[in-house]
Each structure stands twice: as C-alpha cells, then as structure tokens.
Amino acid sequence: MTVxxxxxxxxxxxxxxxxxxxxEDNKIVDVKNACKIGASKIRGHHRIKSxxxxxxxxxxxxxxxxxxxxxxxxxILAGSKRALLYGWASALCEAHKKGILLAEELxxxxxxxxxxxxxxxxxxxxxxxxxxxxxGQIKNRADxxxxxxxxxxxxxxxxxxxYSVFPRGFFSGKGRRGRKIIVVxxxxxxxxxIADEYVEIQQGSDYLIISALRAILSGHEDVVPExxxxxxxxxxxxxxxxxxxxxxxxxxxxxxxxxxxxxYKNIDxxxxxxxxxxxxxxxxxxxxxxxxxxxGFGQVCTWETxxxxxxxxxxxxxxxNPGETAANDLLYRxxxxxxxxxxxxxxxxxxxxxxxxxxxxxxxxxDPYWNPTTEVANVVxxxxxxxxxxxxxxYRMDGVSLRMRKMIEPEHLADEEILDRxxxxxxxxxxx
Amino acid sequence: xxxxxxxxxxxxxxxxxxxxxxxxxDYLKATACCELNSKNIGILxxxxxxxxxxxxxxxxxxxxxxxxxxxxxxxxxxPMGPWANAVVDPDTRGCGMPGFKGIxxxxxxxxxxxxxxxxxxxxxx
Ligand code: SF4
Numbered sequence: 076m077t078v079x080x081x082x083x084x085x086x087x088x089x090x091x092x093x094x095x096x097x098x099e100d101n102k103i104v105d106v107k108n109a110c111k112i113g114a115s116k117i118r119g120h121h122r123i124k125s126x127x128x129x130x131x132x133x134x135x136x137x138x139x140x141x142x143x144x145x146x147x148x149x150x151i152l153a154g155s156k157r158a159l160l161y162g163w164a165s166a167l168c169e170a171h172k173k174g175i176l177l178a179e180e181l182x183x184x185x186x187x188x189x190x191x192x193x194x195x196x197x198x199x200x201x202x203x204x205x206x207x208x209x210x211g212q213i214k215n216r217a218d219x220x221x222x223x224x225x226x227x228x229x230x231x232x233x234x235x236x237x238y239s240v241f242p243r244g245f246f247s248g249k250g251r252r253g254r255k256i257i258v259v260x261x262x263x264x265x266x267x268x269i270a271d272e273y274v275e276i277q278q279g280s281d282y283l284i285i286s287a288l289r290a291i292l293s294g295h296e297d298v299v300p301e302x303x304x305x306x307x308x309x310x311x312x313x314x315x316x317x318x319x320x321x322x323x324x325x326x327x328x329x330x331x332x333x334x335x336x337x338x339y340k341n342i343d344x345x346x347x348x349x350x351x352x353x354x355x356x357x358x359x360x361x362x363x364x365x366x367x368x369x370x371g372f373g374q375v376c377t378w379e380t381x382x383x384x385x386x387x388x389x390x391x392x393x394x395x396n397p398g399e400t401a402a403n404d405l406l407y408r409x410x411x412x413x414x415x416x417x418x419x420x421x422x423x424x425x426x427x428x429x430x431x432x433x434x435x436x437x438x439x440x441x442d443p444y445w446n447p448t449t450e451v452a453n454v455v456x457x458x459x460x461x462x463x464x465x466x467x468x469x470y471r472m473d474g475v476s477l478r479m480r481k482m483i484e485p486e487h488l489a490d491e492e493i494l495d496r497x498x499x500x501x502x503x504x505x506x507x
Numbered sequence: 508x509x510x511x512x513x514x515x516x517x518x519x520x521x522x523x524x525x526x527x528x529x530x531x532x533d534y535l536k537a538t539a540c541c542e543l544n545s546k547n548i549g550i551l552x553x554x555x556x557x558x559x560x561x562x563x564x565x566x567x568x569x570x571x572x573x574x575x576x577x578x579x580x581x582x583x584x585x586p587m588g589p590w591a592n593a594v595v596d597p598d599t600r601g602c603g604m605p606g607f608k609g610i611x612x613x614x615x616x617x618x619x620x621x622x623x624x625x626x627x628x629x630x631x632x
Contacts, residue, residue, distance in 0.1 A: 334604060447624060
C-alpha cells in the first residue's frame with residue numbers, strides 16, 4: 076500500500092493540490108480531501124480497453140492494435156483538406172505542444188473546449204487587457220467577492236473553501252466573517268444561498284446591469300432608470316456602494332456572462348467596470364475556468380502561435396478569428412472534412428447541429444472513456460488519464476502552473492506518445 | 508398545453524460526478540432532466556419525475572421534470588450534456604460561442620420515453 080500526499084486533482088480549474096490517494100496493486104483504493112467530483116474522477120470509471128476502428132458509423136467497432144488505429148487515424152488526417160483538432164482541456168501542456176505541431180503539419184484548425192466556455196473572455200481580454208491576481212492573493216486579501224453567472228458550489232466545489240469565501244488569509248484573518256459575498260445570477264443557485272447579497276437579474280440583461288453600475292460609479296446615477304434588467308435602482312445603488320468601499324474586490328465570472336446574449340461584450344463591459352473600480356480601490360477579476368487544464372492550452376497555444384485558441388493553419392501561418400475559425404463556426408458552415416477529438420467531448424458538449432456534422436465526416440477520437448464522441452467516431456484511440464496515470468504540467472485558473480503527479484502506472488498510451496506517432500505517420504504519408 | 512420558458516443550460520455537481528461515465532444511468536439521471544419551479548410544474552399538471560418534451564427552434568428532446576425552487580417563473584434549466592444540446596442554438600453569432608443560454612422554448616407533457624445517450628446520438632447519424 077502506498078499513500079501519495081499533496082497530489083493534484085485533475086478535474087476542475089481549482090487544481091486542488093492537497094489530495095491524498097491510497098494505492099494498492101496499481102489501483103486507487105481511497106481518495107482524501109478531494110470534493111465529490113474530484114474523487115469520482117480520481118477513483119476512475121469504466122475505460123475503453125482497446126483501440127477500435129470502423130468505416131461505417133452505424134456498424135460495430137473492430138478492436139485493433141495501437142499501430143493499426145494510429146495508421147488509420149493518420150490516413151484520415153493526412154488525407155483531409157480542412158481538419159479540426161478539438162478538445163485538449165483534459166490533456167497536459169506537453170501534449171498541447173504536440174497537438175499544435177500536428178495542426179501546423181496538417182494545415183488544420185486547432186481549437187479547445189474554451190470555445191464553449193471562456194473563449195469569449197479571451198476575446199474581450201485581447202481587446203482590453205484584464206486586472207487580475209492569483210488565487211493566493213485573493214485568499215489573503217479579498218474582502219468583497221462577487222460570483223457573477225457562476226455556481227461554484229456545483230462546478231468548483233472547493234473554490235469557496237480554499238480560495239474565495241471561507242479561508243483565513245494573511246490580511247483576511249476573519250475568514251468568511253470578514254468577506255462580503257455577492258452573487259449575481261438569473262436563478263437562486265446554491266451559491267446564491269450562501270451570499271450576503273443575491274442580485275437576481277433577468278436572463279440576458281447582464282450587459283445592462285454592468286452599464287448601470289458603471290454609470291452609478293462614475294457619478295451619473297441620475298441616468299439610471301427605476302429598474303434595470305429586473306433589478307431595482309435602490310439595489311443597484313447599494314451594490315455599487317459595496318463595490319466602492321471594498322479594499323480588495325474580486326469578480327469571479329462564469330458562463331452566465333460568456334454564454335448569454337451579449338457573449339464577449341459582457342466580459343468587455345465587466346473589464347471596464349473592474350478597471351474603473353480601480354480608481355477607488357484594488358479590484359480584480361477572474362474567469363472560473365472549468366477543466367483543470369483548459370487554461371494550460373491557452374498558455375501553450377499563445378506562446379506557440381500568438382493566439383489562445385481557434386487557430387487556423389491553413390494558410391501556413393497561424394490565423395485567429397473566432398466567429399470564423401472556432402470549432403462550432405466551422406461545423407455550422409460545414410467546412411470541416413475530418414476531425415480529431417482529443418481530451419474533450421464534442422459529442423456531448425456541442426449543439427446537436429455540430430454533432431450531426433461530425434457524424435458525416437471521418438472522426439478520430441483520443442480519450443480514456445466511451446462517450447457521445449465515440450458514437451460518431453471511426454477511429455478510437457484509448458489514452459492514459461493525465462494527472463492520474465501521467466505527470467506533467469497544468470495551469471490553474473489563475474494562470475499558475477503546477478506539476479501534476481502520477482498516482483498509478485498507465486495501461487494505455489499517453490496523449491503525447493499518440494501524437495508523436497501520429498505526426499511521424501502523417502509526415503510519412505504526406506512525403507510518399 | 509405548452510408552457511413557454513426561457514431555457515438555460517449549465518453545470519451541476521452530479522453532472523460533474525458522472526461526466527466521465529456518460530454511458531451510465533447516473534449520467535442520464537443527472538443530465539436528462541429539466542428543472543422548473545413547483546408553480547411551473549403545477550401549470551403542466553404533472554409531478555416531478557414525469558416526462559416532458561422541450562421544443563425550441565433548433566430541435567426537441569424528452570427529459571424528466573425536476574423541481575428547483577431557485578428557478579424564477581418561466582426559467583427552465585437543463586444540465587449541460589447531450590440532452591440540453593439537442594435544443595440549444597447552434598449559431599455562434601460571429602464570436603465562436605453557440606447559444607447555450609436564453610433560448611425560448613416550449614415545454615409540454617409527454618408519455619414518450621427519455622432516449623439513452625446512444626439512442627440520442629444515433630439520431631444524428
Ligand atoms: S474543487 Fe475541483 S480541483 Fe478541487 S477537488 Fe474538487 S474537482 Fe478537484
């Protein structure tokens with residue numbers, strides 16, 4: 076029996092680094108300190124055992140060797156004119172680097188799961204920059220914390236305990252009692268249940284509310300109507316006063332902003348709000364990143380290509396224009412002629428219209444688990460679980476890089492090795 | 508009779524717990540459901556646990572009714588996953604992000620069954 080302490084949880088952007096696991100005969104038999112979601116991921120689920128291929132998506136898969144599956148995948152990708160390489164959030168940065176190399180080799184488009192998550196935040200940040208901090212700074216200093224359009228009780232269960240609401244820090248010795256918590260949402264979530272102030276807004280009116288708060292803070296409360304987006308003016312005045320009086324304010328935001336009507340313009344407006352608050356105090360903001368290493372893909376892709384995601388290599392140089400080059404743009408316009416879905420599940424998390432399109436083209440899947448993407452795949456290459464069976468680099472939601480630890484020995488190939496072999500085979504085929 | 512709602516989709520803890528086990532019953536239970544408040548469920552005249560059809564301009568799907576008193580009137584919530592995505596807006600409106608929140612939808616009672624993950628995706632092939 077081995078006990079591994081200070082391991083990292085490979086599920087959400089909190090990247091909790093205080094996990095203990097007990098290993099017996101290369102099996103994880105106990106997980107301590109992780110939340111319900113993290114423990115479920117670390118304990119593991121039913122796996123895809125063997126590589127599989129099929130020509131007809133309505134027929135059964137045939138089990139094959141890794142060599143045969145990688146060869147078939149390389150044939151599909153090398154033969155494509157406009158391939159999409161999508162996923163990456165559950166892979167390590169070492170694999171991201173190889174994925175970008177493969178995209179360049181193929182002249183493909185590479186996009187990650189941020190495309191259905193925080194890519195609009197990246198777009199807004201490109202326009203304006205962002206005042207931000209680390210989770211450690213927030214834990215030690217924040218006295219006003221807003222959760223806008225996010226529900227960490229469900230999506231990041233230990234976030235509030237470790238970083239943002241309950242912990243006692245260097246300058247925040249009173250813990251929860253010393254922090255004012257504000258939740259802005261369209262429904263009373265469990266996170267709203269622990270807030271000091273819950274602001275319920277009409278769905279899709281985030282931009283209006285942010286604008287009203289900005290008007291009040293700049294001394295123009297006279298232009299704010301009696302009610303904005305379902306929120307009474309007097310409530311907006313009270314919230315604005317709390318924001319203004321904060322010593323160190325933090326705005327955490329989620330899909331409520333990135334996926335609602337105004338999408339990236341919501342974030343753009345929120346950046347302006349937070350920037351303006353900095354003329355009164357210290358105020359920062361941070362996207363609640365979902366997958367544990369979705370931030371890492373953005374980092375690697377930015378230093379390799381200059382852009383965070385949705386990078387098109389078809390002209391030979393990286394080109395980025397979400398709205399044109401993001402995964403769902405391409406599928407909506409029926410432009411893609413082959414796809415590799417790796418460490419992400421487009422079949423489950425893309426709109427039906429995009430999944431229908433994936434069902435029409437050759438699809439290669441690289442993943443540990445059988446999921447909706449498997450149902451539309453032609454080639455399935457099972458992979459080891461990064462952060463459980465493989466060590467490597469991941470980035471926490473605040474952009475701090477951490478080393479994931481290996482807990483048990485893998486029985487499947489690592490993403491990195493699969494990509495190395497794919498690149499080599501694609502080069503061979505294209506050189507022929 | 509159809510209840511008109513604004514549909515939003517998003518994370519829940521049980522969706523997260525079973526996300527790596529999408530062929531299982533727990534995932535189906537966690538994600539193939541539509542949360543409404545008890546007043547809205549009352550208008551439909553059914554109990555939580557019975558089936559409803561959710562229809563939008565982009566598709567329709569059968570899911571199980573679930574009560575959530577946190578939802579204001581006419582706000583429906585389906586956890587993210589294949590069932591939610593059967594009815595979301597695929598148009599990225601020029602910025603890469605499909606419409607996962609704020610979709611006008613009709614909810615009506617049905618005796619049709621909830622499709623399993625494999626059956627749902629088979630319909631796309
Ligand atoms: S909060 Fe996130 S990182 Fe921490 S244990 Fe839970 S799932 Fe893992």
